[in-house]
Amino acid sequence: MADELLVHTEGAVRTLTLNRPEKLNALNPAVHEALAAAFTAIESDDTIRAVLLTGAGRGFCSGADLMQNLGGTQRDLGAAIDQHYNPLVRRMRALPKPIIAAVNGVAAGAGANLALAADIVIACESANFTEAFIRIGLIPDAGGTFFLPHLVGDARARGLAMLGETITATEAAAIGLIWRCLPDAGFAQAALALATSLAAKPTQAIAAMKQAFNAAATNSLDAQLDLERDLQRTMGRTPDFAEGVRAFAEKRPARFTGAATPP
Template sequence: MVALQADTLTSESAAAVPVLLAAQHDGWVELTLNRPERLNAFTEELHRALASALDAAADDACRAVLITGAGRGFCAGQDLGDRAKAEGPLDLGATIEAFYNPLVRRIRALRKPVVCAVNGVAAGAGANIAFACDIVLAARSAKFIQAFAKIGLVPDSGGTFFLPRLVGDARARALMLLAEPVSAERAEQWGLIWKAVDDTALLGEARALTANLASQPTQGLALTKQALNASAGNALDAQLDLERDLQREAGRTPDYREGVAAFMEKRPARFSGRRA
């Protein structure tokens, strides 16, 4: 839950503004972290707003989610200024249990694709929450930083789970122990993210990608996501059995029938995303 060093952040305006913006589109929602003066660093208020928005996105009418940040950065992790206000010894484990772990679990468990558009620096938990999403696009100017070592903390928000699986043990260890920034282009080369795009094209491409996902067979994508989530902890036999069971479920959806009909009739499929 680490943020960038405090001197990189400016003071927040006293004016009351929403810490999260939610824009409804046709079948999908765009969620924008909206604390640009603090590089969208997390506070309890932002955590609660994002949790509520993701819970609302679980509705079947929403078939995909896009998460991005306002201003010049995606997310600087935890707002250290928010922590400085606490009295007495801090229990950072309690903060993780109450906010960061539930956020990662919500993203991974959501039965629809979650796209992340990283528009600037993603540090500490900000980087790891991006990696928890299903597809990550980043502006070429973006950087990913495992900033925890800079202030004597341990990577959290799933970082020690996601990074070794994405880039291998050697790179994950160096990234976490050295806290060196990784450019968007290097992140793409290493397989940390899906794609690096020009800064001016980021939001347009991310929106087009999310809109396309929202038009696809949502239940099949949800079951694919479920299989991928389970694969890291399964032996081959268990994963084969899971694929069988999920394929059985997918084969009973209206979108499977529509997909086959569209193929046979040589026309574009019109997927509804319905469960039954």
Template sequence: MSEAEILVAKEGAVRRLTLNRPQRLNALTRSLLGALSDSLADIAADDEARVLVISGSGRGFCAGQDLGDKGAVEDGRACRDTVERYYNPVVRQIRSLDLPVIAAVNGIAAGAGMSLALAADITVAAESAAFDLAFARIGLIPDAGGTYTLQRLLGPARAMALAMLGEKLSAREAADLGLIWRAVPDADFNKTVETLSARLAAAPTKALALMKKAIHAGGHHSLEQQLALEAELQSQAADTEDFQEGLAAFFGKRAPLFKGL
């Protein structure tokens, strides 16, 4: 029996999805993307999940599309079908998930693998990892939301140059540019991810989900639209049990114990 292409682990309120094709640096196939989509749907329906960590098996995070996945990218029609049926749903699921998503980039994140890493809410990388927007080298454009996230993270000038030149960035360079949240020494990487996921799992989950919605919307809203959205989402946050706990902890001069409710 072949090994699962997505490994799923539950650690308290933390859910971990690991891309599991280490012999191919976790290159993406339609089969793997389908399994990832199914796993994301399961987590979206999991009332006990409060944070998701996505990482890769072995020495890579994700090398992008597996060009050997027969029928996936042979011509324009195949590429469009693969992007619309397999990539786009996964990106939408990650962006809309009502809990924080961490991309733990343990190695190379190339092509669509880089786009996948940047779709997360917080991207942390080991210093030995690298980001490689390799599309131009094979005559394609960034997909899986790459053209959307790049310009919002870097601005249009840097995004355009990075896409056209297809240059590889070290994890440290990516962090310095603001492309990712942080690059950490390899020896500290696993502990950093563990600490970060535990901290988010103990946070007020519903407020974080509303925060995520607001920040994503802010990139295309006018100021007036964003002020109106903030008022609406703040009212939803104030109706949560966690807000009442936050108030009680503040006035009681103690640490809050949030339950994600």
């Protein structure tokens, strides 16, 4: 049996491919455990400077594997969220490296929200997104009730969640749900090129951006201005800032290393 998650490294990019194509890469405990192990490895590996998350076959991720919830007794869905989904979303948002979700097909339910937990979401033209929870009597989880209103506003968030309608990748890009919709042809190569580009940027600055964006959802303007000041003070001491200034003065491309601030 193939591994539930394929892990591949090319340069400074670690690609994680959900690999249950016969189930449209539905999430089960084995997939969650594999993702947890993969992110643990990424967190401790300074040579990895960007993560690309995608799916095998014709789907990105169809959400939770509903077949595991069939049976004669009620299941505690909150326990599964506590054990798997919430830790995964928190790790993705806190990871001090950029995550690109390359949505190559169906993204439904928790699968759609897994994509939205990434920093940048791209999708091919044939992909689609569905907040499918209402179809089985549930609410959006995996961060869905947070991501949706922050990305597309309250009105669209409620419509997407309460109606459970499927929208195309083109529509998702038009309403700001994702960063960009790209042609099917060459999509995997374009996704890797984007991840490679991000891996070459100043990693410490991207980590600080993630920290600031995460805080902005609940901070007051005054608190956010103070956070920007503190983070920028740290960024001004990084080797990449020094390199960026030198490169600007010398009129050449900067060669960022992603190294942390010296003690």
